Amino acid sequence: MGLSRLAALHGVATSFSPSADVTVPVPEGTVVAVLAALGVDATTPDAVRDALAAAEAAAASRLLPDTVVVWDGEPLPAALTALPPGTELTVRLEDPVAPPPPPMRVPATGAAPTVSGQDSGRTAPPPRWWTPPPLGIHRLTLRSSGARVESRTLIVAPARVPQPPRRSHGFLVQLYSLLSARSWGMGDLGDLADLAAWSGRAFGAGFVQVNPLHAAVHGTPTDPSPYRPSSRRFPDPVHLRVEAVPEYGHVADPAALATLRRRADELGRAVLDKGALIDRDAVWALKRQALDHILEVPLTPGRRAAYCDFLATQGQALDDHALWCALAETHGSDWHTWPAGLRDPRSKETARARAGLMDRVDHHCRLAWLTDCQLADAQRAAEDAGMAVGIVHDLAVGVHPGGADTWAQQDVFALGMSVGAPPDAFNAHGQDWGLPPWNPSALAARGYAPFRGLLRGLLTHAGALRIDHVMGLFRLWWVPEGRPPTEGTYVSQDGEAMLAVLVLEAHRAGTVVLGEDLGTVEPGVREALARRGVLGTSVLWFERDWSGTGRPLAPEDWREDCLATATTHDLPSTAARLTGDHVTLRHRLGLLTRPLEQERTEDGADTAEWLALLTRLGLLPEGTDDEEAAVRAVHRFLLRTPARMTGVWLPDTVGDRRPQNLPGTWDQYPNWRLPVADAEGRPVTLEELAASPRLHRLMDALAPRTAPPGARPA
Secondary structure (H helix, E strand, O other): OHHHHHHHHOOEOOEEEEEOOEEEEOOHHHHHHHHHHOOOOOOOHHHHHHHHHHHHHHHHHOOOOOEEEEEOOOOOOHHHHOOOOOOEEEEEOOOOOOOOOOOEEOOOOOOOOOOOHHHOOOOOOOOOOOOOOOOEEEEEEEEOOOOOEEEEEEEEEOOOOOOOOOOEEEEEEOHHHOOOOOOOOOOOHHHHHHHHHHHHHHHOOOEEEEOOOEEOOOOOOOOOOOOOOOEEEEEOHHHOOHHHOHHHHHOOOHHHHHHHHHHHHHHHHHHHHHOOOOOHHHHHHHHHHHHHHHOOOOOOHHHHHHHHHHHHHHHHHHHHHHHHHHHHHHHOOOHHHOOHHHHOOOOHHHHHHHHHOHHHHHHHHHHHHHHHHHHHHHHHHHHHOOOOOEEEEEEOOOOOOOOHHHHHOHHHEOOOEEEEEOOOOOOOOOEEEEEOOEOHHHHHHOOOHHHHHHHHHHHOOOOEEEEOOHHHHOEEEEEEOOOOHHHOEEEEOOHHHHHHHHHHHHHHHOOEEEEOOOOOOOOOHHHHHHHOOOEEEEEHHHOEOOOOOOOEOOHHHOOOOEEEEOOOOOOOOHHHHHHOHHHHHHHHOOOOOOOHHHHHHHHHHHHHHHHHHHHHOOOOOOOOOOHHHHHHHHHHHHHHOOOOEEEEEHHHHHOOOOOOOOOOOOOOOOOOOOOOEOOOOOEOOHHHHHHOHHHHHHHHHHHHHHOOOOOOOO
């Protein structure tokens, strides 16, 4: 009981429920290991007793929790209204220049009545003693009548994030897979801007959603997954359109650039004509050489001033990131293997190394700036094309354990732990994603500054932000190093505080927020997200009446506050789903857990139910044997739902049968390395997409209801 109580006080689960009628205990060794990662010793009965006594005493002595969240226009939280009479509160504002509110004192008559969390959307006047601080993340100091002083983080957030200005549709694409005649062997930010400009003008598209563009851990080979980056704070310069850098035309050796350009064309042709995989390492090798030439060109005074502004805005975070990049060039891409002194970003040895690497640090800062500029160009192209939202960027759930973020912010990561997923119907063995989680208490102690900085960087040039595994704002499945995913456990954090930071930063940026809330979702999480205006994700094949008939959900019964789509990067394409090709692929790779015929029969029955519904609704007059018509019918169905946003997986527009990522595989399948291709597997360029009759037929099914006045085919 002592260990269970201690675990509960620190948000560590001692059991979990994979389904409503099943409870699975967590191994005691897992609980002990997770508590150790949180700085709590539970290795012996005496240690448990001492830690429990300390935790309970600390909880009993606090007047307020570590973080207090106040939602603008809503009742104060119970913790504030229950403060003892005579307690004095002072607020140190986030903006040091703004005049602080006057000190506040809880009167002897008590505070205003509170309302329950379920009724928090109701408006109620605050207590008379409360002077509302402005929106922001402030520091709240309390002095009780007993002369005790406490200091807490105070988050004052708007009630909701910005919403899409109107219903819209748009493309979903993995940017690397979108090759054009101008890209250097993989899709780049120039291609993204072009896709946005074309789809916005030609089809009235309201957005383009891309994969995470975070900085990768470069090595040999680079991990191709965009969901396991070195840093989520800064983008990867591999996405740069080299020719679009203003200094490109002023290099001292243009012949060298021309040679690199020809080699890049050869890379692209190998992918497009010969069936080669996208080779990120080869692409970066060429771009790196080209950028070395470009960065030798002096900046004009105006460009220099803009760069200096960027450096000032990014501050220590950029300096740390650039220094990690410079050190990785010499010592390798996993900081755990560096000389001992360099493993600490604040050590004297690291300071000396930085002084000796000043040119390389500036080099990597310049690359971050150039990439930031092209991200801004892409969003500007989307806005100029009339998009209601623009570019939807993606926030991965975590970072590589050896990368820049974990090196620079070791104090807020639970090193030795990995994020994953418990066993479920999709994967009986659970999942270990190899991503160290944030330490919730350390993050709170920093006033959520790392999370805030991350969001501000991503939101700067975004029309919307998609958050992968958005449930992670509330809890994550932690797997101790050396243990299988089945021996993990859930660790909770202050979900309301995380959500308040997200809402505040999205409000400041004027950015829509989408949450990927597929799979196992803790009760109440979807409701909490919806209350704050965070849109969910609804995938057609999963939308059934699970609490009733189990049949496909009628379009009018779908939720409004969501992005509705037929598939995602982790799921089969629509053509593969309709034809059953995805079952055949999983069988060929040995991923099925049941006999092939049983899988085919069940999958065929599922598809047949959906096709029958599409036929009954009059969306498939061509008949169920016409695969292309069925793809169009699926998207017509999505438009009949009340969803605020409708996503079209770009490979679906040309009948691509291959998934971009096949969960459960590593080297068995070319995850994250496939170009967009047609039904026969032939790669299709952006230029060919724009001229594709199949794509135009699909978009014609969407455009009549969504295109703005004056839109016309390309």
